[in-house]
Amino acid sequence: MRPLIPVGPRYGWVVAGTLTVLLAVSHGLLSTGISVFDAAILADLHISRAALKLRDVVQLFTGGLWAMAIGFAADRLGPRVVIYAGLVALGTALLGYGYVTDVRQIYALHLLLAFAYSSCHVVVVLLVLTRWFAQRRSTALGIILAGESLGGSILPPIIARLIGDAGWREAMHLLALMPLALAVTLLLLLRGRPENYGQIPIGGVARTALEAPVAAGMTMRDYLRSGEVWLVLAIGATLFYAGGGVAAHSYLYFSDRGFDPAWAATSLSLIFAGAFLGKSSSGYLSERWPGLTVWAAFQATMLVGVACLTIATPLSIWPGVALFGLGWGGSYTLTQAAIMERFKGPYLGRLSGLIVLVEGIAAGLGSYMGGLLHDMTGSYTTAYLAMTASVAVALMLTRLLSRSVRPLRSR
Template sequence: MHAQSGWRFYGWWGIVLPAFIVIWVTNTLTLTGINVFDRHILDELAISRGTLKFGDTLQLLAAAILAPVGGWIADRYGVRPAMVGGVLLLALALFLFGTVDSTADVYLLRIAMGASLAGAGLVICVTIVSRWFVARRGLALGLMLSGTSLGNAVIPQFNTWIIGEMGWRDAFGVICLVPLALLPLVLLVIREWPERVGLEPLGGHAATGLPKTAQPGYEFAVALRTANFWLIGTAAFCTFYSILGLSGNLFLHMQDLGYDDRGAAQAFFPLFLMGLVGKIGAGALSEVLPRKAVFATCLVLMLCGAAMLATLDPELVWPALWLFGLGWGGNYTLLQTLVADVFGPRSLGRILGAITFIDASGGAIGPWATGTTYDATGSYQVGFVLMAVLTGVALVCVMLVRAPPRSAR
């Protein structure tokens, strides 16, 4: 095996960069990219916000249920077959979204989009990056995961522009082409294991080719019986409920404050631009500072942002989005890094799939519950207060996790 070092290492530009682009497209188009269509669908179908946001719930439940399947496919057959299937399904679902004429159509296509995330979303991208990095894993994951923030900051503006130019139905005919552009990247650039191209993981030794029992880390069944698994899972549930509850209703909330479509879409920019800064910054800081301390700081920032939003003060909404986004970005990176640190690579795909089942369940409930509280109370205040409480719960859980010492990673 050959050990490359520095930025020449194939993992940086042959794994992290492609995974960054994949998750940029798949995450964005299924989350904030679709939310800018909400007002048009509400008016077209004459439904309530809670009814529409139940589609978000179905999408994320589908992603949650199928995430362990995606992780199993990645562990057994490789990440590329999973990615290709996910990308093709996403393109088809987006194309068909331009033809919806009932709530049932919306729900069915959101389920298909959730299934696409199981194949070409978070679990798969984290799995492939973690295979290639032992040292600098926090930074590598932070760089890769920043794709979600960059996409979520930019794509809503693009989609809003396309809608203005073509109308919301025809816009889907253009947007559905974007996932197909990922196929050459997946098939020609991404490599499953360092050993298969004659390399070692950065800072470690190639694990593929070893008997399963010789690979470092936890067996899947053993991991499920640890307190660490459930503490991390609870933190993931609470934080994903909060970010997806916010992002899923942010466009409508900004319209309630008097912004037009383009002005409302701009609210995603500070939320996810700071998410990008948080992901990269927290990943880098976690290489030199205690990861739990960095993680806790990020959750405090999220908590402050949620508390500011709960005041419903229009003057606080923008600084609240900057704080919430910065904290969320760091949380997103360190959650994945902590899982890889605590449980190792042996069954990482399935363990990440199980954690994703938990966090996506929280994310599935967040948009619907937040929209439903709006329908019941006429404002988002109760929803924002609940986000603050859940972020506090996540903070407690993270502080209770027993992580291995840095030298043991």
């Protein structure tokens, strides 16, 4: 199909904008939009919060497994084929969600949503970015990942209104139309390699603050023997435990404190508005100051935010939501930037898939443990205390990484 916009020397930014829209819609639906349905689903199906939130474990764990396969498939079939398949899966699952009558059916649908999640995830984004950008990759990545937060900020109030007007089942059916519209947009704008159009990637070869040289001859086993890889895995896991937990429970957290559905949905919007600012600025900042220092600063902001939510006073919860969102957005982007810059090369898809698997398990565990600890104690205090400790551990590990960073060498 002929491109809607002619492919020129700066077309990489059109690709970046298109991927931003992709993540805004797909992750806005998958990461936060479905959470707005929680109260209605709990009331309709008469299930516990822990039972409902087990779906997140199913989705994120399975999504991580899919991510490893998708990184392999995208290298051979092209990222666009993978993305289109994921959008079909997303629309089908949302349509089916409107007919569920049992929590086991929800688990089955989240197996399908796991594929959709991974097909429109950072693994594919990183592969596309390395084709279109030689410079400014971290800035472009921050803009694209900000799309997740843009969708997470805009969609919850809209979905809450849809549920109020049409009921939660009909609202699901209406949302199932969004992936179809998105697929048409991508068909017109998302292009393959720039070389196919007589172009070259934007900029020249340049190292960013998070980048380390990759020695020739490195094998996958060499990477997995590197302590640096395992430190990044551990940092990602601890950050995603807290990030996944707070995002999954924010709506119910505010509902428990007597806020009406519109204000509870606003808490999600505020988290993702802050995350949008953190994501869109963090890549730019990491290209101008030491990347690990910027990463640690965003983690510290995230730590203050979740601590404020744990204290849970009337004066702390709203600033806590905003600070958490800002810190989480920047930390999320720079975690992915660390992967892209430090481990780029022929194994980027597999390495990023492995890290997404670990992050997915951690985020799902944060969501599930948040529900379980709430059910056991009757409040979110213990759950949020665990999330606070998790971010503190990530900050300490990042400090350790900053002291141990050195170029990877083949063995």
